[in-house]
Amino acid sequence: MKRWLNSLLVRIGLIVALGSIISIFSLGIYVAVEQGELATQSAYQEAYLITSGLATAVASDVIVKNYAGIEQTVTQFTAYPNLNGLYVVNDREHVIVQVKRNLTNGAWLVAHGGLMASPHFDQFNSILEANHIISWAPISADLSSLGWVRSELSLDQVIETQLHIFKQTAIFTLFTVMLFTLWLVLVLRRPVLQIRRATRFAHALPENYGQVLEHMSSTTELQQLVSALNSASKKLYHQDKELKMFNALIEHTDDPIYILDVDNDFKIIFVNEAACRHFGLTYAALLTKHARDLIIETDPKTLRRLWEQLKNDHHLTFTSQHRISGDQVVAVEISANYINYDHRKLVIGYFRDISERLRTEQALHKESEKNLAFLRNSSDGVHILDVDGNVIEASDSFCKMLGYTRDEVVGMNVAQWDAKFNREELQFLVKKQFEQQHLNLFETRHRCKDGRTIDVEISGLALELEGNLVLFNSSRDISERKWADQQLRIAAIAFESQEGIVVTDANINILRVNSSFTKITGYEEHEVVGCSPNILRSDRQEETFYESMWKSIKDNGSWQGEIWNRRKCGEIYLEYLTITVVKDQHDKIANYVGTFVDITSRKESVDKIERLAFYDSLTELPNRLLLQDRLKLALAASHRSGKLGALMFIDMDNFKNLNDTLGHDMGDLLLQQVAQRLVSCVREGDTVARLGGDEFVVMLEDLYDQAPEAAAFVETIGHKIQVKLNQNYQLSIHEYRSTPSIGVTLFKGHEQSTDELLKQADIAMYQAKTSGRNTLRFFDPKMQADINARVALEKELRLAIHE
Numbered sequence: 001m002k003r004w005l006n007s008l009l010v011r012i013g014l015i016v017a018l019g020s021i022i023s024i025f026s027l028g029i030y031v032a033v034e035q036g037e038l039a040t041q042s043a044y045q046e047a048y049l050i051t052s053g054l055a056t057a058v059a060s061d062v063i064v065k066n067y068a069g070i071e072q073t074v075t076q077f078t079a080y081p082n083l084n085g086l087y088v089v090n091d092r093e094h095v096i097v098q099v100k101r102n103l104t105n106g107a108w109l110v111a112h113g114g115l116m117a118s119p120h121f122d123q124f125n126s127i128l129e130a131n132h133i134i135s136w137a138p139i140s141a142d143l144s145s146l147g148w149v150r151s152e153l154s155l156d157q158v159i160e161t162q163l164h165i166f167k168q169t170a171i172f173t174l175f176t177v178m179l180f181t182l183w184l185v186l187v188l189r190r191p192v193l194q195i196r197r198a199t200r201f202a203h204a205l206p207e208n209y210g211q212v213l214e215h216m217s218s219t220t221e222l223q224q225l226v227s228a229l230n231s232a233s234k235k236l237y238h239q240d241k242e243l244k245m246f247n248a249l250i251e252h253t254d255d256p257i258y259i260l261d262v263d264n265d266f267k268i269i270f271v272n273e274a275a276c277r278h279f280g281l282t283y284a285a286l287l288t289k290h291a292r293d294l295i296i297e298t299d300p301k302t303l304r305r306l307w308e309q310l311k312n313d314h315h316l317t318f319t320s321q322h323r324i325s326g327d328q329v330v331a332v333e334i335s336a337n338y339i340n341y342d343h344r345k346l347v348i349g350y351f352r353d354i355s356e357r358l359r360t361e362q363a364l365h366k367e368s369e370k371n372l373a374f375l376r377n378s379s380d381g382v383h384i385l386d387v388d389g390n391v392i393e394a395s396d397s398f399c400k401m402l403g404y405t406r407d408e409v410v411g412m413n414v415a416q417w418d419a420k421f422n423r424e425e426l427q428f429l430v431k432k433q434f435e436q437q438h439l440n441l442f443e444t445r446h447r448c449k450d451g452r453t454i455d456v457e458i459s460g461l462a463l464e465l466e467g468n469l470v471l472f473n474s475s476r477d478i479s480e481r482k483w484a485d486q487q488l489r490i491a492a493i494a495f496e497s498q499e500g501i502v503v504t505d506a507n508i509n510i511l512r513v514n515s516s517f518t519k520i521t522g523y524e525e526h527e528v529v530g531c532s533p534n535i536l537r538s539d540r541q542e543e544t545f546y547e548s549m550w551k552s553i554k555d556n557g558s559w560q561g562e563i564w565n566r567r568k569c570g571e572i573y574l575e576y577l578t579i580t581v582v583k584d585q586h587d588k589i590a591n592y593v594g595t596f597v598d599i600t601s602r603k604e605s606v607d608k609i610e611r612l613a614f615y616d617s618l619t620e621l622p623n624r625l626l627l628q629d630r631l632k633l634a635l636a637a638s639h640r641s642g643k644l645g646a647l648m649f650i651d652m653d654n655f656k657n658l659n660d661t662l663g664h665d666m667g668d669l670l671l672q673q674v675a676q677r678l679v680s681c682v683r684e685g686d687t688v689a690r691l692g693g694d695e696f697v698v699m700l701e702d703l704y705d706q707a708p709e710a711a712a713f714v715e716t717i718g719h720k721i722q723v724k725l726n727q728n729y730q731l732s733i734h735e736y737r738s739t740p741s742i743g744v745t746l747f748k749g750h751e752q753s754t755d756e757l758l759k760q761a762d763i764a765m766y767q768a769k770t771s772g773r774n775t776l777r778f779f780d781p782k783m784q785a786d787i788n789a790r791v792a793l794e795k796e797l798r799l800a801i802h803e
Contacts, residue, residue, distance in 0.1 A: 414426050
């Protein structure tokens with residue numbers, strides 16, 4: 001069993017299978033949970049819209065006890081697919097109407113009567129109970145509680161969706177793992193056999209190098225492994241020859257090479273033939289020497305500093321002097337590397353005779369003061385190199401760029417500050433510059449003394465100075481330019497965002513747009529560049545809108561808000577636009593940048609929801625909520641202007657008889673025709689609303705300063721309404737006649753509340769009914785006092801009966 005588990009094929013199969021199971025199942029769980037949460041949130045929102053909307057819609061019918069109207073309104077809300085039950089209960093806990101879905105066939109069952117306990121709160125609330133969202137919303141009017149609405153919304157569909165996703169995920173995971181495991185077994189069988197053969201071949205290499213392993217698998221990695229083993233076999237075969245060749249190269253190279261034993265006081269343990277020639281000593285004689293015997297250095301501090309630097313950096317290049325045969329002294333450049341090899345601390349390096357280079361440097365120092373001053377005061381980092389890449393002279397700006405003093409820079413090799421190329425690449429570049437007879441231009445990076453690296457642009461030209469070739473190079477710091485290029489690339493990526501973007505100049509001419517602009521407006525970039533953004537103008541807004549917008553941009557430097565624009569195809573759409581001012585270094589406007597998103601669909605959804613909440617679904621007139629909002633605004637306007645307004649409460653006489661004889665559908669047709677006739681009788685700025693049942697309210701604004709003139713105008717409108725509503729109604733095949741009873745109250749400023757005004761108009765309407773119907777009455781304060789007395793008496797009687 002253990003040997004079976006140690007198999008590469010089995011382990012890869014188990015890892016892939018386990019990873020697939022975890023990944024796919026985790027993804028399935030995540031998708032199911034996310035879908036469930038989204039569906040549950042949507043269900044709660046749907047419960048709120050249904051319950052609150054129904055409570056608002058039936059409020060007026062509850063007041064007048066129009067049970068048929070309540071039932072009809074409740075039935076309209078049964079179209080929601082997840083709804084299982086709706087209940088309308090009055091303030092005495094009696095169920096007025098209840099509709100429940102038959103879970104077997106999906107039919108709705110309508111019932112009346114029964115009791116239902118009050119939920120004991122006065123605002124909307126929802127709870128989760130047995131896979132259902134139970135919601136309550138109070139029915140209120142005139143600050144009084146009339147009862148409440150209860151809804152039951154099923155979450156079975158959410159649960160079924162989650163279970164379906166879980167099942168599909170499990171099946172898909174099992175099927176995928178089985179197929180993938182089978183595929184792995186088939187695919188990896190031959191590669192595993194090849195690996196085992198390769199392992200046996202590798203174990204036999206020390207004794208059988210030079211042999212070739214045959215390819216079995218077409219897998220790229222295994223082919224590379226077999227090729228590598230075959231290559232290693234060939235390398236071992238040629239190892240002895242290559243080692244001998246390497247030793248021969250060391251012996252015959254022109255550069256003197258040395259190895260020092262650090263623990264043995266820097267004793268020489270190896271030199272090549274070039275080193276023997278350099279010092280004029282035999283190999284055996286040099287092996288008896290130490291480094292201090294050959295280097296002329298009188299300052300012990302300098303020697304300690306060089307050694308400490310070599311230990312820290314493991315590489316060091318410096319100049320010194322050698323004493324050679326006959327006590328001759330020559331200048332040398334020494335390159336040393338500090339390594340640990342076979343538990344021994346060694347210094348390995350090479351050195352070169354730089355006497356000729358020093359003479360070149362001396363010749364350069366004898367140049368004219370003018371040329372030297374020009375060199376040292378150049379704004380670019382000018383430096384002169386010999387054929388080996390060593391600095392002969394450098395400008396002050398170059399020294400400042402790298403952070404070194406002039407004494408430190410002179411004599412340095414280009415490899416000591418270049419951070420992009422290695423030593424071999426630099427040697428090739430220097431050689432290439434000397435071979436070419438024209439100006440060379442390339443980019444690289446310089447390493448400063450403090451460790452920083454900077455981007456530079458090098459311009460170089462090979463020149464002859466006193467018979468010797470030198471390289472005249474100039475380094476220019478381009479770090480800021482590189483950073484600016486990077487910022488431009490980042491800005492280009494950000495420019496292609498999901499939002500539409502348009503950039504104009506200071507004269508508001510379009511300079512550039514992004515792809516999202518084209519997707520939203522339909523205009524290609526070449527069609528709008530050079531044009532004014534007015535090409536999108538829809539003329540939906542007044543000129544004052546644009547004046548206010550540009551005033552905000554001028555004062556605040558930006559503006560944001562909704563605006564109607566026109567696409568290329570002529571379609572009007574709504575967008576949310578942000579305009580920002582871009583200023584230059586002189587604080588003057590250089591550009592305007594506009595970003596926008598299309599919010600047409602979102603706006604239409606909001607308008608639809610508002611219409612359901614504030615308009616009567618039968619007549620499309622404002623409902624009680626919207627009427628109260630407009631009445632508050634009318635009271636404020638009346639307070640400012642000092643002019644009176646009026647409320648006309650209209651009730652159709654004997655409307656119940658129509659419902660009882662011809663049916664509620666004929667009653668609905670009558671109400672729709674009454675609404676149309678009322679709208680035709682008033683001015684455009686006046687409001688016609690339906691409170692519920694057969695009750696309508698007409699609000700007239702901006703009448704006259706004095707009550708008599710206002711009352712006369714209202715009476716004229718009232719008679720006009722009477723004439724219109726007294727005309728025959730064609731209800732399908734039936735011709736019907738109905739009359740209105742109209743109650744009127746005047747208002748001015750905030751003398752009465754909205755509820756008081758509606759109550760006064762209602763009282764006046766009932767006075768019209770008691771006067772024989774089909775008449776108009778103005779509100780009389782004495783009638784209000786009588787009604788208040790009667791209400792108080794009824795309240796006292798109820799309390800007495802209760803006690």
